[in-house]
Amino acid sequence: MAEPLVIVENPGDWKDAYPALRVVTARDYLAGAVEDLDRDLRVINLARDYSYLSVGYYISLLAEARGHRVIPSVRTMQDLSRKSIYTLDTEELERIARKTVGRAQPDVIVNGIELMIYFGESAAPAWQELARQLFDAFRCPVLRVELRRQGEWRISAIQAMHPHALDAAQQASFAEALSVYVTRRWNKPRSRTRYRYDLAILHDADEQLPPSDRGALKKMIRAGKALGVDVDLITRKDYGRLAEYDALFIRETTNIDHYTYRFAKKAESEGMVVIDDPDSILRCTNKVYLAELLKAHRIPRPKTVIVSRENVKNLADELGFPLVLKIPDGSFSRGVVKAENPAELKKVSAQFFRDSDLILAQEFMYTDFDWRVGILNRKPLFVCQYFMSKKHWQIVNHATKGAPQSGGFKTFSIEDAPPKVVKTALRAANLVGDGLYGVDMKQIGDRVVVIEVNDNPNIDSGVEDLVLGDALYIALMAEFVRRIEGRQA
Numbered sequence: 001m002a003e004p005l006v007i008v009e010n011p012g013d014w015k016d017a018y019p020a021l022r023v024v025t026a027r028d029y030l031a032g033a034v035e036d037l038d039r040d041l042r043v044i045n046l047a048r049d050y051s052y053l054s055v056g057y058y059i060s061l062l063a064e065a066r067g068h069r070v071i072p073s074v075r076t077m078q079d080l081s082r083k084s085i086y087t088l089d090t091e092e093l094e095r096i097a098r099k100t101v102g103r104a105q106p107d108v109i110v111n112g113i114e115l116m117i118y119f120g121e122s123a124a125p126a127w128q129e130l131a132r133q134l135f136d137a138f139r140c141p142v143l144r145v146e147l148r149r150q151g152e153w154r155i156s157a158i159q160a161m162h163p164h165a166l167d168a169a170q171q172a173s174f175a176e177a178l179s180v181y182v183t184r185r186w187n188k189p190r191s192r193t194r195y196r197y198d199l200a201i202l203h204d205a206d207e208q209l210p211p212s213d214r215g216a217l218k219k220m221i222r223a224g225k226a227l228g229v230d231v232d233l234i235t236r237k238d239y240g241r242l243a244e245y246d247a248l249f250i251r252e253t254t255n256i257d258h259y260t261y262r263f264a265k266k267a268e269s270e271g272m273v274v275i276d277d278p279d280s281i282l283r284c285t286n287k288v289y290l291a292e293l294l295k296a297h298r299i300p301r302p303k304t305v306i307v308s309r310e311n312v313k314n315l316a317d318e319l320g321f322p323l324v325l326k327i328p329d330g331s332f333s334r335g336v337v338k339a340e341n342p343a344e345l346k347k348v349s350a351q352f353f354r355d356s357d358l359i360l361a362q363e364f365m366y367t368d369f370d371w372r373v374g375i376l377n378r379k380p381l382f383v384c385q386y387f388m389s390k391k392h393w394q395i396v397n398h399a400t401k402g403a404p405q406s407g408g409f410k411t412f413s414i415e416d417a418p419p420k421v422v423k424t425a426l427r428a429a430n431l432v433g434d435g436l437y438g439v440d441m442k443q444i445g446d447r448v449v450v451i452e453v454n455d456n457p458n459i460d461s462g463v464e465d466l467v468l469g470d471a472l473y474i475a476l477m478a479e480f481v482r483r484i485e486g487r488q489a
Contacts, residue, residue, distance in 0.1 A: 004042045004182045005034075005068075007059050013046060013164050015171065019179045026055050030062060030308070030358070042182075043070040046141060048162045050077045052257055053328065053356040058288065062306075065292035072140040072160065074282050074289075078256055079265070080138055080160050093137065096130045098153045113147040116161075116170055118177035134158070142166070142174060199224055199480055200234045200245040202263055204252050209396070209404065212251045215461025216473075220249075223473035227481055242266055247273035247480050254281045254456045255329060273483040276455040280435045284455035286328045287360045299428050300449045302442070303363040312349050316342060319363050326360040327352050338364060338393060365449070369407075370395055371441040373417070373425035374457050374464060377434050377479055380426065382464045382472060383417035385410040411466035424448050436476075 006023045008014050014023045024034050026047055043063045047056025050072065057077060063070035072080075101113070115127055120135030122128050134143060140160045148156040163174050203217060204210065212220070217233060224231035232245070236259050242248065248267040254260040254276055261281050267274040276284075283289055294301045305311070305318055307325075315323060325348050327335030335352075339345040352359045367388075374382040386395040387407035396404050414422060425439035428450045438457025441450050458464060465472040 003039065004044060006044045006046060008046050009048050009055060013048070013162075015163075015175070017171065018175050019182065021178075021182065026059055027310075030055070030058060030306070031311075041068040043068045044141060044178075044182075045070055045072060046163060048164065050080070050160050052078070052081065053358075055357050058358050061286060061289045062292045064283075065289050066296050072138075075278060076139050077160070078261065078282065080140065080158055082262070083157070093130065093133055094153065094155055096133060097147055097155060100127055100130055101147070101153050111149045115143075115145040115147070116166075116173070117143040117145060118174045119181035121173070121177040121180065123173045141178075197229060197484065198245045199229050199231045199247045199249060199477075200238070200242065201231060201249045201251050202234055202236075202238075202260065204235065207252060209253070210251065211253060211456050211458050213460045216459050216465070217251065219461060219465070219470060219473045220476065223470065223477045224480075226474065227477045229477055229481060231477075236263075239263065239266070243270045243272075245272060246484055248275075249476075249480070250274070250276050250456065252456075255285055256282065257329075271487075273480055273487065275435050275480075277433065277435055280433050280437070280455040283432050284437070284453050287326050287452060288328045288358050290452055291360055293431055294428060294450055297427070297431055299431070300424065300447070301362075302365055302449050302451070305361045307349065307359045307361050308357065309353060312345070315345060315361050319361060321345075322364040324362045324364050325349060325352060326362070328356050328358065328360065336394065365442050365444060366393060367442045367444060369410075370451065371417075371421050371425075371443060371448075372457065373422055373429075373439045373441070374459070375425060375429040375437045375439065376475065378426070378430055380414045380417075380422050381436075381475060382459075382468065383412040383414060383422065384464055385412070409463055411464065413467045418443070418448075420446075420448050424450060428453050 004021050006014065006021050007026055007029050008023060009026045011025060028034050045056060045059045045063070047054070047059055050056040057074065060070045060072060060074045060077065064074060115122060115131070117131040117134055119141060120132045122131035134145060138158060142161040142163060144159045144161045145155060146157040147153055163171060166174060201217065201220060203212070221231040239259070239262070242263065248263065250260055250264060252260050261278065264274050264276060264278045264281055268278055283293070288306055291301070291304045291306060295304070303319060305315060307315065322338050322340045323345070325337050325339055325345070329335070337348045339348050349359065369385040369387045372384045372386060373380055386409050388395055389405045389407045396406050421441060421443065424441060428439050429437040432453055432455070435455065436457065438454040439450060440452050440454065441448055459472070
């Protein structure tokens with residue numbers, strides 16, 4: 001059985017009454033200073049804050065990148081961050097809650113109940129079934145659950161708690177539940193499934209740099225019809241009717257703190273086939289996670305440093321100037337800044353640290369173009385070179401007046417692309433999943449390095465499809481059909 005590893009922000013957060021487990025600080029874990037990080041570990045993240053881009057968030061993010069099994073996962077943190085997300089999973093739980101209220105308090109009139117759940121355990125035996133199922137849905141060490149009578153009983157709030165906020169009796173319950181929990185295997189909850197043969201493509205006609213232009217969307221619709229799939233373009237206003245479809249294809253720029261993630265989460269909860277799936281969005285939209293994932297699997301990449309406020313002063317010695325700073329969840333070259341000297345490094349890093357506890361720094365590698373390999377279900381789909389914007393060091397220049405300016409491109413057949421480029425891209429994308437990805441790389445001589453893996457790669461008419469033409473869109477639609485029929489079998 002995997003060894004448990006507890007991570008706390010402050011050593012004093014771990015009480016003498018708690019079980020005798022291996023405990024390390026968040027600083028040591030994030031810095032990679034813990035021995036045996038490559039071992040099979042079960043990480044229990046007891047950071048005081050699980051909010052987006054907090055220290056607690058990064059503990060779970062890097063744990064997943066290192067191949068450790070962590071609780072709570074980044075996905076659980078995101079699911080608990082918004083009621084609009086976690087209410088997707090509470091319909092069956094509320095049915096159990098209503099039955100339990102009737103059994104536990106048949107003659108008492110109350111309008112609100114608060115439950116504390118520790119690793120799926122409740123101190124009140126009557127609530128144990130609900131506690132277990134809540135934990136199956138939201139794997140978090142401590143959950144505070146509020147039930148409110150709103151005509152009928154509803155789950156009004158689910159909140160992750162930290163042990164330091166518990167009173168003495170609650171801490172005793174927490175310690176007891178933890179002792180039981182570390183002896184169990186970690187099993188994943190089963191998901192529901194239901195299917196139909198309609199595909200929804202989520203798009204935003206007003207997005208400045210959409211992942212697919214109108215021409216490409218039209219070709220997707222035609223390809224779908226050729227394969228018997230009714231393709232419908234939807235927008236964020238169609239969230240309420242998403243379950244009418246059999247599959248969802250997200251063709252908007254994705255982000256965790258954005259409705260695209262909520263669409264992906266709801267689609268998955270309805271048993272739909274979905275690209276980009278929620279896990280791919282979580283893994284690809286954070287550059288710190290990707291950097292650690294590539295490092296853990298020895299995928300070639302530029303020299304990279306995960307930067308905190310403590311080690312930012314060492315960057316000049318480690319990387320030299322110029323160097324590149326990246327905000328973790330930037331896209332389309334946004335949140336990527338070149339620092340030419342110590343003054344610029346200080347200014348940009350201070351700005352980025354306002355939004356994130358960790359940022360990313362990389363050695364600067366100028367090339368005339370970036371490679372991108374599009375990969376679908378672990379197979380290469382297209383290969384492009386994107387050239388740098390005129391008089392700029394990136395392929396998209398956001399600093400120009402008016403619309404952002406892009407450089408040119410060249411599209412290759414898979415057979416004509418350098419084999420090392422395609423092979424490296426496949427290695428990187430396969431670490432993320434089996435969806436649709438775009439792997440960005442730089443090449444200097446024989447050296448090929450991965451810059452990032454995109455969960456939402458561009459597919460534009462006359463660019464990525466220049467070699468395959470309509471066959472590219474047929475391949476996309478055929479993959480949706482394959483997944484739908486595979487789930488129905």
